[in-house]
Amino acid sequence: MEWLNAIVQGMLLGGLYALFAAGLSLIFGVMRLVNIAHGDLIVLAAYFGLTTSVALGVHPLLSLVAVIPVMAGLGYLLQRGVLNRTLGDDLLPPLLVTFGLSVIIQNALLEAFTADPQKMNAGALETASFDLGGLTLGVLPVMTFAVAVAVVAGLQWVFYHTPLGRAFRATSDNQDIAQLMGLNKAHVFGLAMALSLAVVAIAGLFLGIRTSFDPSIGGGRLIFGFEAVIIGGLGNLWGTLAGGVILGVAQTVGAKIDPGWQLLAGHVVFLFILAVRPNGLFPRVDG
Amino acid sequence: MPEPILDIRGLEAFYGDFQALYGVDLHVNEGEVLAIIGANGAGKSTLLRSISGLMRNEAEQVRYRGEPIGGLRADQVAARGIALVPEGRQLFPSLSVEENLMIGGRIGRAGPWSLEAVYGLFPILKERRNQASTSLSGGQQQMVAIGRALMANPDLILFDEISLGLAPIIIRDIYTALPGIVGGGMSAVIVEQDITKALSVSSRVYCLQEGRVSLEGASNELSREDISRAYFGIE
Numbered sequence: 001m002e003w004l005n006a007i008v009q010g011m012l013l014g015g016l017y018a019l020f021a022a023g024l025s026l027i028f029g030v031m032r033l034v035n036i037a038h039g040d041l042i043v044l045a046a047y048f049g050l051t052t053s054v055a056l057g058v059h060p061l062l063s064l065v066a067v068i069p070v071m072a073g074l075g076y077l078l079q080r081g082v083l084n085r086t087l088g089d090d091l092l093p094p095l096l097v098t099f100g101l102s103v104i105i106q107n108a109l110l111e112a113f114t115a116d117p118q119k120m121n122a123g124a125l126e127t128a129s130f131d132l133g134g135l136t137l138g139v140l141p142v143m144t145f146a147v148a149v150a151v152v153a154g155l156q157w158v159f160y161h162t163p164l165g166r167a168f169r170a171t172s173d174n175q176d177i178a179q180l181m182g183l184n185k186a187h188v189f190g191l192a193m194a195l196s197l198a199v200v201a202i203a204g205l206f207l208g209i210r211t212s213f214d215p216s217i218g219g220g221r222l223i224f225g226f227e228a229v230i231i232g233g234l235g236n237l238w239g240t241l242a243g244g245v246i247l248g249v250a251q252t253v254g255a256k257i258d259p260g261w262q263l264l265a266g267h268v269v270f271l272f273i274l275a276v277r278p279n280g281l282f283p284r285v286d287g
Numbered sequence: 288m289p290e291p292i293l294d295i296r297g298l299e300a301f302y303g304d305f306q307a308l309y310g311v312d313l314h315v316n317e318g319e320v321l322a323i324i325g326a327n328g329a330g331k332s333t334l335l336r337s338i339s340g341l342m343r344n345e346a347e348q349v350r351y352r353g354e355p356i357g358g359l360r361a362d363q364v365a366a367r368g369i370a371l372v373p374e375g376r377q378l379f380p381s382l383s384v385e386e387n388l389m390i391g392g393r394i395g396r397a398g399p400w401s402l403e404a405v406y407g408l409f410p411i412l413k414e415r416r417n418q419a420s421t422s423l424s425g426g427q428q429q430m431v432a433i434g435r436a437l438m439a440n441p442d443l444i445l446f447d448e449i450s451l452g453l454a455p456i457i458i459r460d461i462y463t464a465l466p467g468i469v470g471g472g473m474s475a476v477i478v479e480q481d482i483t484k485a486l487s488v489s490s491r492v493y494c495l496q497e498g499r500v501s502l503e504g505a506s507n508e509l510s511r512e513d514i515s516r517a518y519f520g521i522e
Contacts, residue, residue: 163393166382166386166389166393167393169379169381170381170382172381173379173380173382174377176361177377177379178379178390179340179341179360179361180341180361180362180365180371181362181365181391182362182365182366182394182439183390183393184363
């Protein structure tokens with residue numbers, strides 16, 4: 001039963017990792033951009049949420065109403081103003097620029113909020129739980145998982161059933177020909193980054209409610225997100241959710257064996273899968 | 288004489304240090320089908336890339352309905368009513384047949400072409416509408432590429448080597464369908480290596496040789512000798 005509990009808790013934790021990863025997966029899929037600042041943007045969103053909920057005296061989850069559009073707008077401006085200039089045949093410039101961005105965000109947060117760990121006050125939601133067949137499940141982790149499933153399903157729907165999704169896929173396939181269809185790729189990429197950072201906003205809020213955070217933790221979130229994306233297979237959103245779950249289960253089962261092994265177990269499983277299936281478990285199949 | 292729909296004056300195009308076009312002068316009249324012939328590397332595709340905005344040039348070198356468009360991006364050119372059927376078809380592999388057509392229509396210009404009209408022209412595409420575009424035969428893919436360009440309801444449509452790599456019977460079918468496509472006032476530029484095909488569907492022809500116009504004239508008046516001299520540059 002304890003093992004079953006560890007596995008179930010790990011699956012729920014995986015929902016949070018899938019939220020970290022979904023935005024990464026999306027922009028890599030559309031424009032082959034690897035965003036090193038992704039984790040720091042998650043932390044930035046958490047601080048936005050904290051500030052908003054304290055200033056307005058509202059529940060942290062309610063602050064999403066403000067944080068999602070602000071982050072999405074920031075994403076669009078960031079893409080149009082900076083990141084579009086780095087895209088080209090060479091993969092290195094966007095890596096370097098987003099790495100620089102990561103450093104800038106960390107230091108700006110440090111200046112603004114100090115290095116003290118912060119935590120959002122979500123009231124009863126933090127500790128609420130319910131029993132299910134002998135297991136005790138936290139309401140917040142279950143909610144996080146449900147939101148992750150909803151986000152992935154929503155992104156999947158946007159990608160395969162809307163004109164915006166068609167534009168994303170067409171631009172990803174062939175930028176020149178997409179441009180001939182009247183799609184301005186600079187704008188399409190801006191929209192993709194906006195969508196990515198809207199997901200980042202959600203991820204940041206759930207991160208900030210679940211654990212305490214400080215300006216330095218972005219890198220770790222980036223690693224978890226990356227690992228979930230790679231395990232699941234690049235460009236496959238449901239695969240990303242599965243990747244998050246596998247990573248989460250690996251961590252909680254590892255911690256069950258020995259509390260010191262939590263992170264290590266996750267990384268080991270990631271490396272193992274990378275060695276056995278370099279394209280991930282569910283790589284996207286093209287035509 | 289009415290003003291031409293497309294007027295190109297002294298067009299120069301470069302790939303880095305390499306110059307591909309040296310002062311090309313060319314015009315397309317409203318409603319006519321113009322053929323551009325020439326050997327490999329003569330600059331035909333470069334010319335179409337320049338018109339469609341995939342290559343940016345000096346604004347004044349390409350004028351469309353009197354407006355300088357040489358410096359515009361491809362999406363801006365497309366919005367003004369110029370569509371390109373690219374060489375090698377270049378469908379979007381992640382999109383189904385119907386999605387390829389729909390994305391062609393996203394510019395939303397008014398006109399006779401719609402999904403139904405394209406399916407009327409190429410009925411086989413309606414049967415295959417939900418298949419991946421890559422699962423079609425070469426000829427069917429070419430139909431999708433043509434349909435995708437028509438969906439934008441362009442006033443000027445550019446065809447780049449639409450017979451390349453297709454079986455002769457398919458080429459015949461596509462050229463049979465062509466008058467139905469470019470009728471109704473649409474102007475067309477056809478780049479083609481098959482000179483006979485090019486001459487049979489066009490009213491005027493330009494021959495390019497090493498980035499320069501080596502011959503121009505009415506398609507039914509030029510002699511074979513003139514054309515082969517202009518094509519190969521043999522005196």
